[in-house]
Amino acid sequence: MSDTVLKKFISTYLNTDVAIITLVTIGLITIITIIAYSLERRISRSSPSYQRITVHMVEGLILALSMIMLQQIFHILNNGSIDNGWLYANAQLTILLYCMYLIRNKITLIINILMPFVYHSTFNMDRLDNKHLPFFILSYILLILIVLFIYRQTEKLQNSEWKYLIMQLLFGLSWWILIWVDHSFPIYEIINMLVVFLIYMSVIRFCERKLQDTMLNYNDLQVQANYDELTGIRNRASLDKASDELYNTYSQEKVPLTVAMFDIDHFKEFNDKYGHSTGDEVLKHVAHTIEREMFLTDTKGQLFRFGGEEFIIIFRGKTPQECVSIITDLRNTLLNTPLILNGQRLDVSISFGISKLTTSDNSFNDLFNRVDKYLYESKNSGRNRLTVEGKTYDFNDIK
Template sequence: MEGITLNILKGITDNYINLTSTIITLVTIGLITVITIITYGLERRLNDKSPFYLKLFTHLVEGALLAGSMIILQQTFHVLNNGAVNNGWLYANAQLTILLYAMYLLRNKITLLINLLMPFAYHHSSNIERLGSSRWPFFLISYIFLVIIIFYIYWQTNSLKDSTIKYLTLQILYGAAWWILLWVDHSFSISNILNMLVVFVIYMAIIRYCEHKMQLTLNGYDTLKKAVNYDELTGIRNRSNLDKNSQEIYEQYSHEDNVPLSMAMFDIDHFKLFNDQYGHSTGDEVLRHVSHTMERELYLKKTHGQIFRFGGEEFIIIFRGKNADECKPIIIDLRNTLLHSPLFFNGKKLNVSVSFGVSELKPTDSGFADLFNRVDSYLYKSKNAGRNKMTIENVTYNFDETTK
């Protein structure tokens, strides 16, 4: 046993502590960094309601990234070795590392398929002569074992990420199955297989550490982005986000003759009284209650409305693809939902009403500011008419007298 241990340590020292192995390791880390960043950017654009073609395109791109990374590693190794395949386990371990990492990171059917087919596409592993070899039962058993491991990882990715023991165990089993498959076509000694398995575990440990650091960085970026674009109190988009997108919105819809754009601005009636009578904590709760109620209803009713907190108790809703008349029943619904959902806070029942101003983008508008100023004036008209009203294209309606 002591002799095997010494052989393993000697093998690691001779084969991995050198310039070639260092370059391969750095290339592997670089490829995984690229895969992580691109995948992160693609996946965060998807959700359960994303169209099938978008999901398929994303997964195909991720599969292409994985396949391309495997090819780059192989070509890098061949360049470093002047076309020879000596010490091929260097890039074999690197490729196995990327394959397994992709299973944890991507978890899509394209990645699953690549992992399942890779044993047949690997160097020499598709050699028909293996069927005449006395070792072919080992290939069959190891491949079945590998398939079980791959499917287990595919379905249990989240639990494996949270358990170091499970993660390490599956990693060792995955590597062992792969190296037995390769042993069928290449004559490795037991000490060499153990050597390669130990280095594979070390590779994965390095990659997992780097991935953890990258994830912290990306999460920090998301936190910063949210702080810049979302209101800290209510959690909805803020004025900065509206200002940043307003010119783009105007440019897009001012050239779309058949696709309307409407804006609604509303504020909370007599909001100052909530602060004066019950304190600022109650006022904050009223703001959260109104913004969350409006945002939820806009989503549930599939209105394509996007809400922003403009400042204080004022909010803006952008309705893409709807004219002012189409917005009227939506706004009535929003107001009625708010009216029938009073806020209960600190033992008090608080009824909240709102006033609206609504207008759509017109061909005569020279910029987003023209639409904004018009909507703002309509809002003040509703407030001056006694509040709890809406003004649409300069016509004021009393909510209690309107019908859809």
């Protein structure tokens, strides 16, 4: 008897179709995760409504396509029959629930709520004559409540393994009662289906965590490679990567590209008088003040730390003359925002060199060398000055 039960279990739950559907499910969830992360990084709460709606619709479309793809693969494996339908159902339920946790937008919420009416043979009115109709209504109400609760409490659920498990169990139970209403299999089989569903979700949760760790590590590597560790702004490596693209794009266009280079006046004195830790604080103060002011005034400039106390700002679509007023405002903001450190007031000034990309430049380095030269003209003229295309100005003389 025990051998017969074991063989039945193996033939039902440990066969090739189970392995294929499981791998396909994991693959689809991996693809959904990567696309969702990529899309969500492009928007924020401050993004325009049309951008957020577009991203959410794309995410909903990806979920719908994943469900259709899973259905097609299942029918191919079963030659169009519905044998082992529990396998297909659990795989779809896994994707539906997983996307509720991952994507968290109203499109996903609506898909989860409407799915019982488009699932397999349920898109008909036959169940209205079914004696199990009350079970369908109660289970559907339970499903709606669970989906709404998950939608509103996603982060809390993910931080609690027990709450996460209970929601999985209730979600699976409500769905399997809905399926039972339409297909009338022995009710005790619901327990088996729930166990399989929980196993599916455990496997997917494990894979999700590994995938998230991998993506977070990748993001960390990107940050380390492209952002300055001390100041948090883009570094020279990031500038080097962008320089060829900038040259190739703007050397062929009539749209101007202006580069401004500045450094901190008498920076060595901060290190010698107060120590290198104070010098580091001065660097962070300058970077954060300039970056914040650029963001608040929407200058459309991009700030890089070139090295030491030297920084570069790239202005796309602006001439040097248009940048003079912007840079003057940045310098004035920095001058009017002294660094208070250990009760000591530290006034920081900066010197600038500015130039634009010309048709005679053979590479970005030609532009950079010219800007670097103009910066040193400002420093040699007494610092706290600005040199634009070879002409030096005192900031106090600029109106």
